Amino acid sequence: MPVPIAQEPFIAFLINAKRQTYASQGDEASVLPLLPGSRQLEYREGALLYRDIYFGFRRFVGQETVYYDSSPIWAMGYAGGIVGIETDAAEVYEFLRLALRQVTPEHPYRGPHLLRNGHYLYRNITRGCVERFWGIETISRRGHTIYHLRYHGGTLF
Numbered sequence: 621m622p623v624p625i626a627q628e629p630f631i632a633f634l635i636n637a638k639r640q641t642y643a644s645q646g647d648e649a650s651v652l653p654l655l656p657g658s659r660q661l662e663y664r665e666g667a668l669l670y671r672d673i674y675f676g677f678r679r680f681v682g683q684e685t686v687y688y689d690s691s692p693i694w695a696m697g698y699a700g701g702i703v704g705i706e707t708d709a710a711e712v713y714e715f716l717r718l719a720l721r722q723v724t725p726e727h728p729y730r731g732p733h734l735l736r737n738g739h740y741l742y743r744n745i746t747r748g749c750v751e752r753f754w755g756i757e758t759i760s761r762r763g764h765t766i767y768h769l770r771y772h773g774g775t776l777f
Contacts, residue, residue, distance in 0.1 A: 625668070625688060631750060634686065634694070634728045637663035637670030643720035646713070678702040678709050684773075692776050694750070696729060700757075700769025707766045712759060715740045716767065719759075729771060730757050751775045 625633075641661040653660040653673065661672040667689045674682025679701035686694040702709050719731035719742040727733075727746045735742040739761050746755035752774035759767035 625693075627750065630668075630686075630694070631725050631728050633665055633668050634670065634750075635723050635725065636665070637668075637686075638723050638728070639721055641670070641672060643717050643723070646717060674698075676701065694773070694775050696771055696773030698769055698771035701767065703766055703768055707761075712740075712767050715742065715759060719744075719757075727753075727755075729753060729755060729773070730769075748774070 640663045645661075647659055650659050651662050655673060655675075658673050658675050663670040669687040669690075670684065671687070672682060672684045674680050681697075681699040683698070684696045685692050702712060715737060716731075718737060719735045722732040722735060723730065724732060727744070728750060729746060731742055731744050733744055741760045742757070743760075744755060744757045746753060748754060754772035755770070757767075757769045757771070758765050
């Protein structure tokens with residue numbers, strides 16, 4: 621299948637979709653989920669639709685998919701969550717959303733390489749390009765890892 625959209629407009633859409641859904645609104649961006657027990661977030665611009673479906677809260681697994689005219693063209697799977705039972709999940713996820721709003725065109729998958737805010741430190745190690753990539757993101761507080769996530773994905777054509 622030929623590439624339906626040039627890379628730069630696709631990346632701009634992906635960044636905008638991520639910033640307009642979980643990164644800014646959290647679960648408030650939810651729509652009626654297709655799968656029982658899941659959360660579903662969506663964002664549309666013209667022929668492009670971004671859909672993020674995930675299960676869980678403290679620990680979770682999910683998939684982001686971008687469709688062009690109802691055909692899936694890109695996807696990212698992810699799994700992770702809070703490490704340890706004494707961690708305030710709401711506070712950690714608030715910091716995570718701050719990091720996710722800093723997504724860059726060079727690596728439009730999760731947050732920036734590094735972000736510090738108070739006692740929190742976000743790290744994102746990623747390899748590859750938008751067509752095929754993987755990464756690991758962590759959040760630590762006062763030097764202790766309290767959140768860990770792995771992700772991978774790429775184009776579907």
